[in-house]
Amino acid sequence: MTPTTSTYLGLPGLGLFWFLTLSAICAMAYSLSRRFDLLAKGAPENRFDRIFDRIRSVIDYALIQKRMFRDPYAGIFHIFLFWGFVVLGGRTIQLVVEGLLPGWTLALGPMRAPYELSKDLFELMVLVAVGMALARRAFARPARLDLTLDAWCILGMIGALMITDLSAEGASMALGVHPFNGATLPISSAAGALLLRSGLSSVGLDALYGVCWWTHLVVIYFFGNYLPYSKHFHIITAVPNIFFRNLGPIGALTPIDLEKTEKFGVTNIQDFSWKSMLDMYTCTECGRCREVCPTHLTGKPLIPKKYVDDLRDHLYENAPLLLKALQPGEECIQPGKPLIGGTITEDTIWACTTCRFCEQACPVHITFVDKIVEMRRHLVLEESSFPKEAQIAFRGMETNGNPWQIGQSARADWAKDLPVKSMAEAQGDGTEILFWVGCAGSYEDRAKKVSRALVELMNIAKIKFAILGTEETCTGDSARRMGNEYLFQTLCQTNVETLNGYGVKKIVTNCPHCFNTLANEYPQFGGNYDVVHGTELVAQLVAEGRIRLTEEIKQSITYHDACYLGRYNEIYDAPRQILQKIPGMEVREMTNNRDRGLCCGAGGGRMWMEEKIGQRINQRRLEDIVEMKTDSVAVACPFCMVMIGNAAAEMNQTVAPFDVLELAARSAGVGAKADGI
DSSP states (O other), X not given: OOOOXXXXXXXXXXXXXXHHHHHHHHHHHHHHHHHHHHHHTSBOOOOOSOHHHHHHHHIIIIISOGGGGGSHHHHHHHHHHHHHHHHHHHHHHHHHHHHHSTTXXXXXXXXXXXXXXXXXXXXXXXXXXXXXXXHIIXXXXXXXXXXXXXXXXXXXXXXXXXXXXXXXXXXXXXXXXXXXXXXXXXXXXXXXXHHHHHTOOHHHHHHHHHHHHHHXXXXXXXXXXXXXXXXXXXXXXXXXXXXXXXXXXXXXXXXXXXXXXXXXXXXXXGGSBHHHHHHHHHOOOOOHHHXXXXXXXXXXXXXXXXXXXXXXXXXXXXXXXXXXXXXXXXXXXXXXXXXXXXXXXXXXXXXXXXXXXXXXXXTTOOOOHHHHHHHHHHHHHTSOOOOHHHHHHHHHHHHHSSTXXXXXXXXXXXXXXXXXXXXXXXXXXXXXXEEEOHXXXXXXXXXXXXXXXXXXXXXXXXXXXXXXGGGOOOOOHHHHHTTOHHHHHHHHHHXXXXXXXXXXXXXXXXXXXXHHIXXXXXXXXXXXXXXXXXXXXXXXXXXXXXXOOOSOXXXXXXXXXXXXXXXXXXXXXXXXXXXXXXXXXEEOOOSSOGGGOOOOSOTTTGGGSOOOSXXXXXXXXXXXXXXXXXXXXXXXXXXXXXXXXXXXXXXXXXXXXXXXXHHHHHHTTOSOOOTTO
């Protein structure tokens, strides 16, 4: 857009443009500084480690936008929009410089031709993307999207930017200021040709150029200053949010220093870390979390998108007080309704199953589980406010080392008639691996059969293993996720002391919840072990020929992915590899499988709490299973076994759940034949 002989700029226009530019820059700097200052009021959190890994995250999830293509239609137009803005950023700088210094053009040298071509093509692609987005909102209207005026305005401004730039370029060519060049500016040249054929006079073309030039830059200035106050602030914050994402084990919650901390969990908005506040800024309101969340799908008050948006609105509501020179962690008397019990209800906080489907669906890596658990920590540790059923589980873990409240002396009764040694008995005999049985595997009737199956399979493979027996206690997974960090750390420290005392290096367990806690959270307290899930071990032994699956099981079966095995620890293949090796077994995959598998409803301590609102999550998952019309469903988690079994009984369905290891033992000729197999 090199200025023409037009007088549209002139000295008065030049002065106005300088004024608009400086005003826009100052206003945006002020708005962004206020948002940055608000972040600084959050609790400290180190997210400046592993810089190269963070840069790679930006490449994968911002530049390539891997997660966006889970919805191909949206993925296409979002990547057009993103890269269009990246490419056109240089164009914006060029236009501003030319407006401030008429007659002076940025020298691009040999890069001019390729840049002009990419600019022209991306402007067309952005227009296509805007059209796709508008059509989607106007006609398809997916349930996960909120059709807000804000979104229409944003799309309108983006479209206006593309149209005004192409029109101005075309007018410049039609006036003869720029030569037509279909090789480097094909779209602009086409626009110029259309304008020539339109019959517009040179005065009209000159006026069109001036109107488009001014409109383009005024829209840019307005757009930049609108974003910090818009629900589309993510356009600015998405890349930083991805850069600062959690790079630690996704299955690990942040520990509390119980000796030094005076306040537990989150009760006020400034108790959240600055990164959690950045999450609140960054919600794209795409609704991907909402359409996959089991609590939303079953009518619970927790809707992840609404949850984080409510937190953001609460943050903005309290911003004036927070910005009054408060130091990080200093209390702020909130003028409106309280955060917990006001903005966020307790039913919302306790609804979460911590399945992480929402987090995996989020294209900008917003986390929800950590925020919900922090609120639970406040309710449990400071207010002693939690569902009454949780008290029963807490008491059982505290007094008997298990939420079933069965005596510790009975913990190894399931193995009384099996050739199983305790670690105390196995000292010095070359024990290779510790079998962590877990509370369910020790006390719950069906899970005890799975424990026996794994013992039989390891004996076939001649693996030297041992159990802790009565020295084993609950890992504390449910306690931690229900917010009782004190109880969790008590259980954890007891177990770590026992395990380290025996010099344990490798652990196998059937329970994904025990697996996740031992592998990802015990290292926070000095417990560093090589932890494998039972299906991983057996799949490896089958592949090595140390276990032979020869007996036919003539059944059709589908497999339900446990959240803490799949989404938390990315173990999807091992259970399937075992099932596929069993002769006669027909495996049918559900539509919602692997990382898209729906939760059974037991995670996050929900195993121990009544489900009183909406449809039961386990019944919702059973609907997916029944649709497959299989004889049975395979699981690899004792909690899933209980939940799906209960759902089948409640809904009078004949499909029966079996653990993968039960089926493997049966096919290996050592498992007791259960009803239905």
